[in-house]
Amino acid sequence: MSRPAHQQLTGYLTIALLVLIGVITFSISFGSVRIPLSEIAKSLISTSTPHAEILWNVRYPRVAISLVTGINLALSGLLLQAILKNPLSDPGILGINSGAALGATFVMLLFPQSSSIVPLVAFISGLLIFMIVLVISWKGNASPTRLILSGVAVNAIVSGCQSVLTTTYSERLSGVVTWINGSLSGKTWSQVGLMLGYSLPLYVIIFLLHQRLDLLSLDDQAIFSLGISIKKYRLIVACLAVSLAAITVSQVGLIGFVGLIVPHIARILAKGRFIVTIPFTMLIGCIVVALADTVARLAISPLELPIGTVMSIIGGPFFLYLLATQHQLGGRK
Known part of the structure; x- marks a missing residue:
């Protein structure tokens, strides 16, 4: 990397850190x-x-969990876009979030005494829905259009199943509806610790795989010529992406579009390999979710908006913009 490029990256990183602190x-x-x-x-x-009680029991854990949420959802989107070579990929659009939410809701409503298995069930159900979307779109070579339409269709089915579940057990819905819409309210240090316990090992694995992620961004024919098992690494990366999304959904509910917006911004700033893009993605993910949560708390104070609603208002137009700027839906811009 040239010295001017290195200085530019350092400048962007410094600005991003200052924005995050602010x-x-x-x-x-x-x-x-x-x-x-x-x-x-x-x-x-x-x-x-x-105000030590408010700071240490309310605001600090809430900010901490917003940072972990931003990192997880942003990295999940980055990994999905890398393995699918599709800039429109996102754990929400591809049905991973809704699948994880369905599994988590199932446990919370039917087996509330087994809350400790919610992350595992969310992972399994999110991975299953993702595989279904891939199978449906495979005949169309997993083109952006087919992936999006498959994701929308599967999302609708999963949402219908979730509606049946919540209607059937409506008397047990206390707190679940708020969770489904995405909320960071009332989070505790134990929940922060739980998310970090599941997430930190995944961060380490992602950094260790940065060179493989660079290779997966190449044309498939070029990858095969290098003798690399593309299917194995795609499966590993897909499991990492699903795990990050499922862990997050199981704790904070449905928060869409973070995995769509953040990787695009990170790639614009990083302009380089994944070893550079990954930290930018994590940092910008923290900024986006922490800012969205602040807006959710203050926009109509003393009432509070679900953070999922705030991200939908921001992410919907961004998604339409990406669709409009694609030269062809069958490939990258």
């Missing part, structure tokens, strides 16, 4: 109770501040 600080400071920056700084070294 978003986090604003999110922690503003809410039903306005907390001054001086107290926030003091609370990091002392728990005797006037």
